[in-house]
Amino acid sequence: MTSTHTIDAFHRGHFHVMQPKGGGHRSGVDAMLLASLVAADKPVSVADLGAGAGAAGLAVAARLEKAKVLLVEKSSLMADYARRTLALPENAFLAGRVGVIEADVTLTGKPRLAAGLADEIHDHVVMNPPFNDAADRRTPDALKAEAHAMTEGLFEAWIRTAGAIMKPGGQLSLIARPQSIAEIVDACGKRFGGLEITALHPRPDESATRILVTAVKGSRARLTLRAPLFVHGADGHAFTPFVDDLNNGRAAYPRLGPRRHPQAT
Template sequence: MTIPPPPAEDTELPPHTVDAFHRGDFWLVQPRNDGHRAGMDALMLAATVPTAFSGRLADFGAGAGAAGLAVASRCKAAGVLLVELTPEMARFANATLAHPGNAHLTRRASVLVADVGLSGKARAEAGLADASLDFVIMNPPFNPPHHRPTPDALKRQAHVMEDGLFESWIRSAAAMVKPRGGFAIIARPEQLVPILTAMDGRFGKAEIVPVHPREDAAAIRIIIRAVRASRAPLVLCPPLVLHEQNDSFSQRAQDISSGRSALFGD
């Protein structure tokens, strides 16, 4: 596979790599050393969106844009807004959109530098309007402050959770998603309770997929999809097992990571 040339629009972009995702259907310009590098979490999150989705979606905490562009890659009519707090990572997201290998997606995607934790008037003034979206996906920082702190400021912002983060991010998602619109989040299993608490009264019909590294290992992630203003009960779905006993990816994990299938089969 031939890698397209790196973007030339931002000549002062810090050291970076240009990585193929979805079997080369899109390319991610992301930091080589400093800052968050996208991987399987972003692809699993993107796979929560139904393949036929054709509305407007926001990726909260988008980083370089992996999850949002994975949605645009698989959902051929979806519009995607990459919302990122840090100007440094937003530069990578803009470089990703400017990459020639993403020309087929660029017209359906844009970047917004904003704090999704804002509320009310401040949120609207930041460009995050109420009832403006059909779906929100999020991969928020979910490491507690004491969890192996890193000296890298960009990684710390991407990985370390602040108090009340789930409440503020999910509150914003509920304000911005239209009734019957979708919501999805990936997090650690121990964070299920605060996430469900923040969703209460805002999102229902929750479908939860535990993610296991192997069939005989405990879950390392949970993925939740829900519907705005629904009162339908929660459903615990069959798990996603990432690896076979020989450490190769399971067929389902391969299909999800390559953009061939959706997590919930739709």
């Protein structure tokens, strides 16, 4: 019988993720770099919005032993993959620190609360929103299309929810395409300040294909453009040493500015 899924190792086998084979969104380096943005030496609560099978959230929990993570996923199928991922024997060390809820990130008000997204309880919110716009070639796979298809006002809706469920002084972290930078800055508006943006370039002589963004709820600090990160060297496909450390959970990519995260209770 042909398998419908794969079990993929991350952080050099520290944890594993069950993902659909040949359909749906499959996590990789983007999720690991997103997870690296969460830096903490105290107990923290982290929400991973649009978590898919849970790769980014699990990467945070695997690296930070005091972190509790909530995986939030709209697709029932992908949420089931996240639950099956948590049930893997290889992930037993994460038991009790990671949970899964099925919820639409764009919900507001009482429906959002009823779905399990309570107000001001998380120290960190991470997200890897859908990134394809209408001009991109559409995939015939329905699940993958839903995971990748950007809709108008998407960043506004997702960042609004992040602001609602995050404690004052908490950190928003996301990865996106560079062309979304204006929408992200606009969506942060007065909710988040102190934006720090890092361009990710495949190689030193190539244009950026992703941006890493962090911001702090309630901050009035100005935007900072950080030094770029190069995923690969000029020659070959090997990761640069620092990106390899980020990808494998050996290092975090903390903010430059003063952190105002409240201590978790």
